[in-house]
Amino acid sequence: MPQSGTPLGPVRILLVEDSALDAELLVEQLQDAGLAGEFIRVDGADDMRTALAGAPFDLVLSDMELPGFSGYEALEILRRHDTKLPFVFFSGTIGEDAAVKALQEGASDYVLKHSPARLPAAVARAIREARTEREREHAERELMRSQRLDCLAMLAAGLSHDLRNILQPLLIVPDLLSTYSDDPKILRLGAVISESGKRGHEMADSMLSFVRGSRKASETISVAALFSAVQLLLQGSLSRQVRLTVEQPPEDLLIEGNYTEFQQCLINLCLNGIQAMAERGGQLTLSAQQTVAADGRDYVVLRVADEGSGMDEATRQQLFTPFFTTKASGTGLGLMSCKRIVEAVKGRIEVNSALGQGTAFELHLPAPAIDEWVGAEDAAFLDGKGSRILLVDGDATRLSLLGNALAAQGYDPVMAPDGANALQQIASDGLPAVAIIDEDILLLSAADVLAVLREAGFEGPVIRLREPGRQADEHDCTATVVKPVQVQSLFGAIEHALGLRD
Structure with missing residues (x-):
């Protein structure tokens, strides 16, 4: 029985077979042995390439000789498409020399048609071994990323310390200008320098905060100012097909947290939305409102909504899993970082999405007490x-x-x-x-x-x-x-x- 090991679940197998009757018998044999799933039959090179370009398969099962086509050609086509996908020959004409050649050229196994009892076990074993190999490679990649993060943590620690020393004068000297001058132009210049020093320090420390998971200092943030900064930073990332709409919140709408972290969080979510609309275009909307939860507490909800391709349930379930990504060049760390930032202030992040209908991320953040918004610069x-x-x-x-x-x-x-x-x-x-x-x-x-x-x-x-x-x-x-x-x-x-x- 092929299911004697780890259950395979539904499988998807590509049959390279010119006889529809033989393919039907083959499918029945595999299903009787406990293999359930989808079986697609092709009998030529072009049909095979078209099938491989669609949804992924778990295995290719091929006859050796077909009219105008051969199992070796099918194996070559598969290896050009995917070097890891298992390939099993099932033929009545294969000899010992041909079998050895097939294995040398990348076939996973071969089964003779006059000994079909071994076929279900061979198919199941090939699928399990391929899945085990993919899981091993995935684990190795995650280990490599983890090791790179460890190195990054050490580099970030040194960088953060050195930059703090360099930026320290920008935080101290501007505050002293008020003791030496009453010129409003000089005081405004000092405020700009101080703000630049503060944001520079926070940006340098942000990497250290992520890799170590440390809790950064908190401040009261104007949502309107935060949205304006995000809108400015996104201008160079918008294509002609994507429209950015920022629904400006009232000036007194505030949140508590780290300004730089929330700025990075919103930019990350907005860039994901822009990429989701790369082909079809659409509108990206950034909005905020204050609500009262069931527990009576006030919350500020920041919302990033796009009209992109959307996500299925399986993708939504893994969104915040470390290193999970649907992008070829993605790291799988952006959304996990956003979740950490939101949860650090006792908030939560919600996702609403459906295939073809876009995606909306909502950050539910506790609203600060009114008396917390006191400008220290006025003292x-x-x-x-x-x-x-x-x-x-x-x-x-x-x-x-x-x-x-x-x-x-x-x-x-x-x-x-x-x-x-x-x-x-x-x-x-x-x-x-x-x-x-x-x-x-x-x-x-x-x-x-x-x-x-x-x-x-x-x-x-x-x-x-x-x-x-x-x-x-x-x-x-x-x-x-x-x-x-x-x-x-x-x-x-x-x-x-x-x-x-x-």
Whole structure:
């Protein structure tokens, strides 16, 4: 019985046979043995090429001699089309030499017509071996991709660290311009530089966030601004056949998350829609609305809809499977990344699609509380009044920039590049009013430095500089400022710690 091993399920077999009666008997024999599926008969080279160009087959079963055509020619046609598809000869004329030649040229097996009992088992074995080989190759490809991702993670870690150092001045210096100039043109220029630095850092860190699965810092995002950015970035990807329609949401429609990640997510979904309409054209629509779920919570629904070819149920079930793709050059990682981004903010992603009727992706995202949308850029810095600040940071560029920023704002900064130097500074200059300690300092850890400070009598507030996504130890610090450090966040934390601002 061919079904003695792993069940094959429905199969699709191409019969190369000139006799309709022989083909009918052959099909009955295979079906009686438990092989169910679709059997297509051809008797010439052109018909065979046409059949192979359609839906894929599981196996080709061929006679050796046909009028004006031969089994060897059929095997050659198949190997030009697919080098892996199994091919079995079933003939009454094949001899030992011919059988050996057939196997050497790529046939999977041969069965003599006067010994037909072996045919179902030979067919089933050839199909199972071909499927096993495809699964093995697929597993090897996934392993190679996984190994490339591991290498990418190491490269991304180094790249992210170096670029953060390079971009740090773009995040700190523009905020200081307000202390030196009231010129609105200079302040606007500073805002542009600061925004560019922030987005540049997030884009560099996005790759690291994906390969490590880390949780990036969150912010409140205007959906209207997000849509405008996506519309601008898509202009070069639209063909003449595809029309982009952006239904602009109200300015007060907000979501909570990482701006760069959601921008990449929407662009990914839009590009998928554009590619789905490559042949027939159509309209790509980007829209958003606020809804109330059954649990009473407010949600913002971002919708990307296309009029493309659509998907069947089998494809929809695998959409978010790692490395699954229907594109010849696809990686199978884009939609998985979108799903991770949405679920990271406690949202969900839904897909509605049907063959020939287009596809719509909906991102259901929890709406932020109204009082969360407070522009930090509107806050004015207060005079530090000479308060001594211990600043311990192993990044020389950031240490210098933050030290100058603190001094310009009226504080008395005591700067140290590592834990040991910080303790020497305290021994000579006395205890500070506030300690700002980077968690990645050398020689002594941040916890060790803080422990020595406490033993020396320091009872003031502690502000830690922490990488995004790292868990905070609430018992050993007053506040946390996420890196890359922005002057607004740092000054706000200091002012609250000192009681300068309620």
